[in-house]
Amino acid sequence: MIHDPNKVYIFDTTLRDGEQVPGCQLDTNQKIEIAKELELLGVDIIEAGFPISSPGDFQSVVELSKAIKEPTICALTRAIRGDIDVAADSLKYAKHPRIHTGIGASDMHIKYKFNSTREKILERAVDAVKYAKTFVEDIEFYAEDAGRADNAYLAQMVEAVIAAGATVVNIPDTNGYCLPDEYGAKIKYLKDHVKNIDQAIISVHCHNDLGLATANSISGIINGARQIECTINGIGERAGNTALEEVAMVIKTHNLGLHTNINSKQFTYISGMVSRMMRMPVQPNKAIIGKNAFAHSSGIHQDGFLKHRENYEIINPEDVGLNSADIILTARSGRHALKHHLQRLGYDSEKIHIDEVYERFLTLADEKLDITDDDLLSLMSNGEASSIKNGYxxxxxxxxxxxxxxxxxxxxxxxxxxxxxxxxxxxxxxxxxxxxxxxxxxxxxxxxxxxxxxxxxxxxxxxxxxxxxxxxxxxxxxxxxxxxxxxxxxxxxxxxxxxxx
Known part of the structure; x- marks a missing residue:
């Protein structure tokens, strides 16, 4: 399979790893709705579920396979043949199916989770990949707890599963333990020491237990990984997964010579959708999609921003579809500032009764310390007379x-x-x-x-x-x-x- 060497594939696991958060469970219809938005967003792979875990998860993978056309649909398994049988059955309608199988790679997991040996775990890993390969061509192998695994043994495992047919090898920092330099060095070690590494894509799957998921994922791709596993809003077990919106905007903002297929203007919409459906509010200071991410309230910052917006912004709010105000409106704001914000909210300034709206705006601004987007939307959608010329x-x-x-x-x-x-x-x-x-x-x-x-x-x-x-x-x-x-x-x-x- 030929891959663009500069493309970073985005593997979204909102519907699998993200849904494991207590209280965030979705029904099949909700999963399909989110999956369709992920398809519009431009993700390359959607991890649809863990089919062996429940009849509901199995059915969700089946229905997503029917509904999604472009992205690869991925089903998770353990390195157990029964798991793989069920996953293969759930993927029978997928246009682009992938089985994601794997086993622990760290001595901690080998001893205390599997009560086994390195040699036996290696045999199970190879057998799982070979067996999965009899059902679908695209096989991803995860070396669980790779962040704490011995690099030489990890390289041996990766080389063996690629030889067995794995097309993607996932190097998870399962517990969010690694530092960015350490994790990047681990990816580089694999690039340098696995002789058949050019036959597979290295994937990074980082957790945020120490707040380093995004940093570790970026360090991974700088050192040769070409797939990032992530979730919308960084939702996931414990402290969460790598946030899709963060890594995509890092790649877009920095000159790394890399690119994705992500349409970043969809971020605010899909972020809100996932937040509502999963009942997980987004913290106001969350990078990229938090409501305060582009708000300037300091007078010094406002002055610098108005003179040249790049003094205090490295990303245009429009690039992420964010409707947060750049400058806080007050009673001292003029018509021009009001018109700017109404345009930002989707109104055509030529069609607005600006004088009528401005008078009502001043009355409201005298009563409130600051004016929010909701206040402006209320002004435009309420009132005895229409705020829009020739409007209903x-x-x-x-x-x-x-x-x-x-x-x-x-x-x-x-x-x-x-x-x-x-x-x-x-x-x-x-x-x-x-x-x-x-x-x-x-x-x-x-x-x-x-x-x-x-x-x-x-x-x-x-x-x-x-x-x-x-x-x-x-x-x-x-x-x-x-x-x-x-x-x-x-x-x-x-x-x-x-x-x-």
Whole structure:
């Protein structure tokens, strides 16, 4: 197999190693949804699960194999023939299948986990690879706890499994123990001492127990590895895995002579998606995708940033699809700054009633110490008059629902000084309202994402609704705010429609 020597393959294990975190389990449909976003992100390999571990994991690998077209689908096994049989069966629909098998390589694991010897472990490793090779061509072998393994024995194991048919050899720092120089030297040792190493790709799989996962992974590729195993948001067992977004942006930012297929502009979206589905909040100061990653609040930093943004930024927020403010808006901000932030949030400045929005912005800014993106989105999606020129605005909304009735909604929309009215039914009040709006706008749209978030606490809380609406082959995100969830949903839908119109 011919590989681009300068390409780093991205092996995502969010759905396997990442899902092992307590409380982060996903059902099959959620896994498919995330896998499709990983495919759009540009990952090369998706580790779909550990099929022998449960019927649910087996079924997830089967369904992901059917749903995913471009990336390789990988199934994990132990160096046990029964595991490999089940993995091979789960991958029968995969367009590009890979079996990931392996065994411990450190003396610690050989003695205390397997109660065995180096010689017997080597035999099991070779047998597992040869057996897996009878099912699929692409075989990855992991030498568990390689970070603490003796380098000479590790090289012997790697050489043997490559000779047995392994196409990728994974050198995990299973416990996050190694220092970057130490781990890089281990990869270099393998490059220099394994005579058939050019017949396989070296993969790095680093954990973050000492906060060194990203540093160790980068040290590995600098020394010859060409695959990084990682997860979205760095989610994973204990302190987590290498964060996909971090290693991808290191490679993109630094002149290492290496590249990936990753579309970094998808990071903020997929980060939020994984965070919500796995119920794992992203810390505000998290590199690349944390909400504070691109926020400048210090006066000195703001001054330097405005004079030349690279004084304090090495990455453009737009490169990672991040909607965090560069400069914090206050009551002293002018129309130009407000317009800049509205454009950043997806609004066309030529279509905005900027004077009307600015007056409401000043009123709000006098009441708050700083203005957030949510405040701006609320200004644009709420109000008695539409914030967008020639945009739709709700003038009346009434919903009827209950145990004995199919929900119905009556909506009046204003646009260009004219009012239209429609009534529609639906599975619930929100569905009925969206159906009524659709009948009035006559736009061929598809709602692909719908999330509700409470802003504070209490029964009178303001709800924030996010909607992703597909139209004309493109996606538009709308936002709505209201103490009434149905009204917030209607505002969000119209916000998206007004953007593409």
């Amino acid at each position: 605005n709700i003038s009346y909304l009434q919903v009827i629902c209950g145990d004995e009735n199919i929900a119905s909604a009556t909506v009046k929309l204003e646009v260009d000084g004219k009012t239209t009215e429609a009534t529609a039914k639906g599975n619930g009040p929100v569905d009925a309202t969206i159906n009524a709006i659709k009948s009035l706008t006559n736009e061929d749209t598809k709602l692909t994402e719908f999330t509700i978030q409470s802003m504070h606490k209490g029964s009178d809380d303001v709800s924030k609704v996010n909607m992703r609406v597909d139209y004309g082959g493109k996606s538009f995100i709308g936002y709505g705010f209201s103490t009434d969830i149905v009204k917030a949903s209607a505002n969000a839908y119209l916000d998206a429609i007004n953007k593409f119109l």
